[in-house]
Amino acid sequence: MVPVLLILLPLITGLVSFFMKGENGGKAWALASSILTLLVALGGIFLYNQPAHLTYDTSWLTSVGSRFSVGMDGMGKMLCLLTAVSFPIIFLATSKNNYKDSGSFYALMLLTQAGLTGVFVATDCLLFYFFWELALIPVYFLCSKWGGEKRIAVTFKFFIYTFIGSLLMLVGILYLYFQTPAHSFAIKDFYALQLSSEQQNCIFWLMFIAFAIKMPIFPFHTWQPDAYEQSPTATTMVLSGIMVKMGIFAVVRWLVPIFPEATKYYSHFIVVLSVIGMIYASLIAIKQDDIKRLIAYSSIAHIGLMAAAIFAGNAIGLKGVMVQMFNHGINVIGLWIVANAIEQQLGTRKFSELGGLAQKAPTLAILLVIMAFANIALPLTNAFVGEFLMFNGLFQFNVYVTAVAGISIILGAVYTLNMVQKIFYGNTVIATENAKEISGNVQLALVVLTVMIIVLGVYPQPLINLTNDTVKAIISVH
Amino acid sequence: MNAIILSALLGVVMMFSGIVIKSKHAIVSTALVCLVILLLGNLCDTYGCFSISMDLHEMLAFNKFGQFFNTIAITATLLYVLLSGKDIVKVGNYPAEYFALIFFVLCGVSILSAFNNLLMMFLGIEILSIPLYILTGSDKKNLKSNEASLKYFLMGAFSTGLMLMGIALLYGATGSFGIEAPVARQLSNGVQQRAPILEVIGLIFVFVSLLFKVSAAPFHFWTPDVYDGAPSVFTSFMATIVKAAGFIAFIHLFEGRADEMESIWKMLLVLTIVATLLIGNVTAVFQQSVKRMLAYSSIAQAGFMLFALYSRNDMAKEGILLYAVAYSIATVGIFAILIKMKDYTFDGYNGLAKTQPLLAAANTVFLLSLAGIPLTAGFFAKYWMLASVMKAGGSSAIWLIVIAVIFAAVSVYYYFRVIQAMYFKEGNAETTEEISQGFKIGLLIMSAIIIILGVFPDALLQWFYF
Numbered sequence: 001m002v003p004v005l006l007i008l009l010p011l012i013t014g015l016v017s018f019f020m021k022g023e024n025g026g027k028a029w030a031l032a033s034s035i036l037t038l039l040v041a042l043g044g045i046f047l048y049n050q051p052a053h054l055t056y057d058t059s060w061l062t063s064v065g066s067r068f069s070v071g072m073d074g075m076g077k078m079l080c081l082l083t084a085v086s087f088p089i090i091f092l093a094t095s096k097n098n099y100k101d102s103g104s105f106y107a108l109m110l111l112t113q114a115g116l117t118g119v120f121v122a123t124d125c126l127l128f129y130f131f132w133e134l135a136l137i138p139v140y141f142l143c144s145k146w147g148g149e150k151r152i153a154v155t156f157k158f159f160i161y162t163f164i165g166s167l168l169m170l171v172g173i174l175y176l177y178f179q180t181p182a183h184s185f186a187i188k189d190f191y192a193l194q195l196s197s198e199q200q201n202c203i204f205w206l207m208f209i210a211f212a213i214k215m216p217i218f219p220f221h222t223w224q225p226d227a228y229e230q231s232p233t234a235t236t237m238v239l240s241g242i243m244v245k246m247g248i249f250a251v252v253r254w255l256v257p258i259f260p261e262a263t264k265y266y267s268h269f270i271v272v273l274s275v276i277g278m279i280y281a282s283l284i285a286i287k288q289d290d291i292k293r294l295i296a297y298s299s300i301a302h303i304g305l306m307a308a309a310i311f312a313g314n315a316i317g318l319k320g321v322m323v324q325m326f327n328h329g330i331n332v333i334g335l336w337i338v339a340n341a342i343e344q345q346l347g348t349r350k351f352s353e354l355g356g357l358a359q360k361a362p363t364l365a366i367l368l369v370i371m372a373f374a375n376i377a378l379p380l381t382n383a384f385v386g387e388f389l390m391f392n393g394l395f396q397f398n399v400y401v402t403a404v405a406g407i408s409i410i411l412g413a414v415y416t417l418n419m420v421q422k423i424f425y426g427n428t429v430i431a432t433e434n435a436k437e438i439s440g441n442v443q444l445a446l447v448v449l450t451v452m453i454i455v456l457g458v459y460p461q462p463l464i465n466l467t468n469d470t471v472k473a474i475i476s477v478h
Numbered sequence: 479m480n481a482i483i484l485s486a487l488l489g490v491v492m493m494f495s496g497i498v499i500k501s502k503h504a505i506v507s508t509a510l511v512c513l514v515i516l517l518l519g520n521l522c523d524t525y526g527c528f529s530i531s532m533d534l535h536e537m538l539a540f541n542k543f544g545q546f547f548n549t550i551a552i553t554a555t556l557l558y559v560l561l562s563g564k565d566i567v568k569v570g571n572y573p574a575e576y577f578a579l580i581f582f583v584l585c586g587v588s589i590l591s592a593f594n595n596l597l598m599m600f601l602g603i604e605i606l607s608i609p610l611y612i613l614t615g616s617d618k619k620n621l622k623s624n625e626a627s628l629k630y631f632l633m634g635a636f637s638t639g640l641m642l643m644g645i646a647l648l649y650g651a652t653g654s655f656g657i658e659a660p661v662a663r664q665l666s667n668g669v670q671q672r673a674p675i676l677e678v679i680g681l682i683f684v685f686v687s688l689l690f691k692v693s694a695a696p697f698h699f700w701t702p703d704v705y706d707g708a709p710s711v712f713t714s715f716m717a718t719i720v721k722a723a724g725f726i727a728f729i730h731l732f733e734g735r736a737d738e739m740e741s742i743w744k745m746l747l748v749l750t751i752v753a754t755l756l757i758g759n760v761t762a763v764f765q766q767s768v769k770r771m772l773a774y775s776s777i778a779q780a781g782f783m784l785f786a787l788y789s790r791n792d793m794a795k796e797g798i799l800l801y802a803v804a805y806s807i808a809t810v811g812i813f814a815i816l817i818k819m820k821d822y823t824f825d826g827y828n829g830l831a832k833t834q835p836l837l838a839a840a841n842t843v844f845l846l847s848l849a850g851i852p853l854t855a856g857f858f859a860k861y862w863m864l865a866s867v868m869k870a871g872g873s874s875a876i877w878l879i880v881i882a883v884i885f886a887a888v889s890v891y892y893y894f895r896v897i898q899a900m901y902f903k904e905g906n907a908e909t910t911e912e913i914s915q916g917f918k919i920g921l922l923i924m925s926a927i928i929i930i931l932g933v934f935p936d937a938l939l940q941w942f943y944f
Contacts, residue, residue, distance in 0.1 A: 063796075063936050064861075133852040144902045152902050156894065163890055167883035170861075174868045175876060206880075 002044030003070040003121035004056045006080055007114050009037045010087075014110030020103035027095060030106035034087035034113070041084035045077045055123075065177070066126035066185045070118075074467035075322060079120040079242075079249055082329045085452075086241050087113050093337040093445035094234040096344055099146055105232075108138040112238055119246050125173050125185040128254065129166070135243065136162055139235060148230040158227040161220070165210035172206035176258065190258050191477070197261050204262035207255050208270075215247030215303050217270070218277025228296035233340040236292065240299045241333040245325050248306050252321070252470070256310065257477045267311040271397065274311070275405045278304035282411035286418070291339040291349045294419055295332065298375060301408050302328050308405065309390035315475045317393015322467035323460060324386030327374075327453075331383055334371040334449040338364065341438045342423065346431045351419065356428035360435035365424045367446040372420050374453045376413045382456035385464075479530045479540060480523040481516065481548045481588035488512040489581030496574025506563035509577040513556045516584065520548045536656075537595045543795060544591035546942050547726050550799065551587050551719050554806040555580065558715060561814040561920045565711045569616050576616060579609035580715065587723040591730075596645045596655045596684075599727055603641065603691065606723060607634050610716055614708040626707025633700040637690035644683025651677035658734050673738040681739055684731065685746065692724040694784060695753040698777045702761075705773035713769070714813030717776045722802035725783050729798060733790055747788055748874060754781035755885040762892045769822045771892050772812065775848065778889055779805055782882065785863040789870035796939055797862030803938060804855035804931065808844040811924045814917070815841050820908040824895055828905025834913060838900040840921035847928045849893040850886050855931035860886065862935075 013033035017026040044053065055071035072080060087109075099105040115135030122128035136159070143155040173185070179199075180189040195203070213220045228236050256263050278301045285297035306324055309317035341364060342357070343349050358365035374381040377388075387409070395402045428435075438446075456463060495508050522528040524545040559566070559580075567573035586606025593599040611634065615627025645655070651674050652660045659673075686697065693701040705713045736743045758778030765771040783801055786794040815837050819826050831838040847856030864879050900907070931938055 061934075061936060063939050064865075130852050137846075137851065141901070144898065152898055156891075156898070159894070160887060160890060164884065164887040167887055168880065171864070171876065171879050171883055174865055174879070177865075178868050178871075202876075 001056055002040065002048065002053050003072055003076075003080070003117070005040050006037060006044070006084070006117045006121070007070070009033060009040065009114075010110040010117070011114035014107045014114060017103050017107035017110060020106075023098065023102065025103035026106035027091075027102060030110055031088060031091040031095070033110060034084075034091055037113070038084040038088055041080055045072075045081055049077075061126070064126065064185075065183045067124050068127060069124045069186065070121040070127070071123045072121055073470050073473070075249065075252060075325075075470040076120050078322065078326055078463070078467050079245060080117055082245065082326050083113060083116050083120065083242050086237070086329060086333055089333060089337075089445045089448060090234050090237045090241075093442050094237075094340060095441050096439060097232070097234065097340070099232070101145075105142065105146060108142045109234065109238070111138040112142070112235075116238075116242050116246065120249060123187045125176070125187065125190060125254065127185070128250075129170060129173060132166060132169075132246070132250075135246065136166070139231075139239065139243070142235045143227065143231040146232040146235070150226070151230045154223075154226040154230040158223040161213050161223045162210075165213035165220075168206045169210035172203045172210075175203050175206075187253075190254075193258060195259070195261075197265070200259045200262035201265065204255070204259045204266065207259075208251075211247045211250045211255060212307075213247075214250070215244055215307060216300065217304065217307050218273055218280060218300070221277065221281070221300050224300060225293050225296040228299070229290065229292045233292075233336055233343070237333045237336045240296070240336070241329040244299065244303055245329060248303070248310070248321065248325055251307070251310055252318070252474060256474055260477050263311065264313065267313055268398075270311045271308045271394075271401055274304040274308035275401055277301070278308075278405055278408040279411070282408045282415065285415040286411065288415075289351050291342065291351070291419065291423075292336075294415060295335050295339060298412065298415065299328075299332055301412065302332075305387065305390055305394075305405065305408070308401070309393050312393045312397035314393050314396050315471055316396070317390055318471045318474060319464055319467070320386045320389025320391075320393055322471060323463050324383065324390060326463060327382040327386050327456060330449055330452055330456075331371060331374040334367075334446060334453070335375060337442060337445055337449070338368045338371060341442050345438075346435060348431055351422040353429065353431050354423045355426040355432060356424070357432050357435055358424035359428060360432060361437045363443060364438045367443075367450060368424065369420060370450050370453060371446075372416045374457075376416050377409065380454065380457045382453050382460065384457060385460040479532070479538075480519040480528075481545070481552070482538075482585055482592070483530055484516050484519040485581050485585040485588060488516055489578045489585060492574055492581055493578035494574075496572060499574070502567040502573055505573050505577065506559065506567060509559055509563065509580075510556070512577075512581070513552060513559060516581075517549065517552045517556060520545060520552060520588075524549065537598050538589070538592045539594035540592050542942070543799075544588075544726070544730075547591045547722075547799065547802065548588050550802050550806070551591075551723060552584065554719050554803070554810060555584060555715075557807065557920070557924060558719070558810045558814075561810065561917060561924075562711045562714065562817060565814075565817050569709045569711065570618060576613065576712075579613055582609045583715070583720060587719065590723050590727040593727070593730065594657060596648060596657060596731075599657070599731060600638075600641060600645060602727065604638065606720060607638070607691075610712075610720060613712040613715070614704060616712065617709045620707075620709075622707040623709060626704045629700055629707075630704045633690065637687040637697070640683050640690075641687035644680045644685075644687065647676050647680030647683065651680060657731055659738055672740070678739050678742065681735055682742070682746070688724065688728050688731075689750060692721055692728060692780050692783070693777050694750055694780050695757040695777065698754070698757065698780075701777055702770055702773040705776070706767070706770050710769060710813060710817045713773075714810055714817075717772065717813075718806040718809045721776065721780065722783075722798075722806060725780075725786065725798055725802070729786055729790070729795070732787055736787070736790065744788075744872075744874075747784065748878060751781055751784045751788065751878065752881060754778070754784065755882060759885045759888040759892075763888065765892070766824065767822050768816060768819075768824060768827065768896060771824075772809070772816070775889065775892065776809070778885065779848070781885070782860060782863055785867050785878075785882070788878070789863075789866035791866055791870055793862060793866035793869055796942070797859065797866050799942060800855065800862050800931070800935060800938060801859040804847055804859040804928065807924050807927055808847040808856060811840060811844040811921060812848075814921070818909045818911065818913060818917075820910050824899050825903075825905065827896055827899035827907050828903040830900040830907035833907050834909065836918050836921065837909075837913065840925045841900065842897050843925040843928055845893045845896055847932070849890045853929065853932045855928045855935070857932060858935040
């Protein structure tokens with residue numbers, strides 16, 4: 001029942017929110033809803049976590065052979081937790097942002113949450129596809145309506161990109177469906193498939209392209225920086241904090257176990273693509289003059305490492321991916337919160353127009369520095385654990401690739417520290433002269449994130465234990 | 479049988495009602511009552527409580543599938559009159575006749591869903607087409623409407639000629655007008671004898687003429703001009719109910735006959751499907767007028783419906799029913815809103831979400847359905863088509879599906895342009911008149927049907943199998 005609640009709560013509160021009028025309509029409602037969801041998630045994952053509570057199955061599309069069946073394994077729990085934790089923080093941190101027609105804005109945000117949670121818990125492939133799209137469509141409306149100047153064209157590109165991906169995935173799903181002996185979409189029937197290598201090599205790509213676009217992996221990434229830049233920041237946080245995890249998640253859940261041979265066969269190719277993406281994105285990030293674009297490119301680099309570690313195909317790398325999925329979500333949301341706080345207060349995101357902010361807003365500076373350290377995976381921050389495990393896995397896969405990928409760590413330090421320096425140090429400029437300290441809400445959100453960053457950096461074992469069962473299951477079929 | 483007889487009779491009733499009833503409003507109400515009678519009559523037939531029957535010498539054969547399709551067509555017409563009835567009577571001075579013609583079209587539809595003989599098919603197509611030629615030209619003082627009507631008539635007559643020629647050849651080859659392939663073609667050693675070339679050519683002629691009727695490429699050239707020129711209310715009717723009926727006839731005939739054409743069939747069909755998808759989708763992208771865009775999109779949707787001919791299995795039949803419902807309802811809704819707009823270009827929709835939030839929301843649901851986005855009926859319509867092709871298998875199946883989904887992604891481009899205009903662009907979209915409450919309720923019902931079918935398509939299909 002827990003997964004169903006996690007989907008239904010945001011879905012229903014979201015639909016209600018459409019009817020909330022007024023300037024701040026839906027704001028408090030959405031926050032309350034997301035906190036309630038968080039409580040359910042915490043309760044479900046840590047207290048009532050017997051299998052009977054975590055799965056639910058009922059008939060839905062009898063004539064298609066699809067059932068409404070959801071369940072949580074370790075990875076599902078972890079990502080549901082990430083989703084449930086992120087939304088209240090996002091709502092809290094952006095509570096000073098004003099939106100025209102805000103009832104609809106929060107409604108769409110909550111619908112996105114329902115879609116995302118659904119993706120992470122679906123154990124029926126068609127249901128998974130439904131949620132995959134349900135997560136996308138509200139985001140399309142969010143970005144197109146409340147985004148920046150170029151929002152319509154940029155969001156459309158993003159939508160078409162991902163929509164082509166999803167349709168190709170649908171073809172793949174259909175093919176697999178007709179291969180199952182009992183004609184069903186259930187995950188266990190998909191896992192039981194014994195496909196020939198020819199079949200695997202062909203269908204693998206149909207599914208992989210969808211996931212690669214979502215992550216995004218080089219060369220499917222071109223929609224991403226523009227979309228992150230033009231989206232309203234609250235949506236960008238969802239996009240980069242949680243939605244990109246959909247791609248990673250889907251590879252681990254729906255690709256590797258179904259196409260073990262093809263995964264092995266193409267692993268070198270994909271690892272090389274990912275590493276190219278890491279270096280390429282890091283180099284571009286160095287040249288950026290806009291906080292949002294810098295974080296976007298840095299995100300591509302981090303995702304590239306996760307993709308490479310999955311296809312390295314060993315347990316330690318996969319453990320790293322699991323940990324990092326959660327940690328990257330938190331860290332990148334922290335960075336966006338800082339970016340949003342700066343933009344809201346000073347009206348600019350350009351480094352060339354910023355400087356000396358540390359004198360005016362020391363708390364913000366301290367918190368950003370911690371986020372920045374986490375972004376470059378300094379030891380004692382949470383990201384270090386994940387990156388260390390992933391590099392370890394990659395090292396076992398191929399030494400040379402690891403060496404090249406390692407350059408991105410240095411490049412990451414270059415662009416992140418450069419950002420910190422340009423925004424916070426030096427002399428104050430016109431924009432930052434009258435800057436004030438950040439508001440209590442934002443501070444609270446950032447402090448929560450900081451605590452999580454440090455606790456998970458010092459004691460990551462619970463997170464690793466949580467996802468152990470998934471890692472074992474995936475590696476056993478590999 | 480009920481549907482055929484009732485629709486013909488009610489058509490006559492409607493024709494003469496114009497003499498008695500002078501108020502335009504009352505005529506719409508009469509038409510609605512007649513449609514409800516027709517619907518009930520057809521339902522009685524389906525569930526076997528009352529049906530007119532006579533000896534038809536096997537010219538017509540009634541089955542569940544056909545009757546179910548009649549129900550869909552009549553219900554769609556009912557919704558169409560409910561929404562656009564007021565606009566139909568505005569087209570000209572003799573409103574009762576338009577409704578009479580619509581009933582005659584429905585008569586043609588019910589013959590097409592039941593024919594068991596090539597001549598009946600021909601009759602059905604003609605009964606369906608001739609009222610449409612008149613409806614297209616019903617805006618008598620508009621030059622474009624006249625041009626469209628003439629064009630439609632000439633093209634239609636040409637394709638009818640082809641069809642007759644094909645039927646004649648088939649008769650020559652087999653000595654029968656039956657739609658089933660001749661049985662006595664088994665040789666003594668059990669090997670199937672090949673169909674004579676005369677029969678294959680006959681089938682190709684009929685195939686081509688039917689492609690004309692459903693506006694599949696490369697026989698689609700009449701479609702944009704006719705759809706654009708005809709009064710918008712009638713375009714809506716033509717593009718939905720009539721088109722779906724064409725497909726029913728198509729499937730009914732070629733279900734049993736396609737195998738006689740052997741490899742030629744697959745080749746012709748695949749080429750047609752790909753060409754239709756390509757031309758429909760790509761041309762729609764470049765349109766500036768929403769009405770013309772819808773004309774091309776209807777060609778593109780025809781491409782998807784043609785998949786039912788490729789697979790020819792149970793799933794395809796279910797799929798075509800779902801498609802008929804999803805596509806008809808969505809298109810009727812979009813046209814009903816289009817008719818209310820002052821400006822038919824994409825820019826004419828700018829800011830509609832602000833001036834008419836409900837219209838914009840309903841239009842969005844319809845457009846999402848046409849684009850095949852999940853949680854709308856359109857998704858399952860497309861899904862069923864693709865799944866039926868996958869089920870039918872064959873080496874080209876998966877590539878055909880991949881091509882189809884790529885074009886489905888292209889279609890998102892032009893459908894979403896309308897959504898973008900309504901929601902994200904600044905403007906002051908104007909409607910020609912005050913939008914009535916009844917109209918809004920009608921739109922709400924139709925959006926609800928689309929969404930319910932998008933979540934529980936079984937609701938419709940179980941009814942079919944009840």
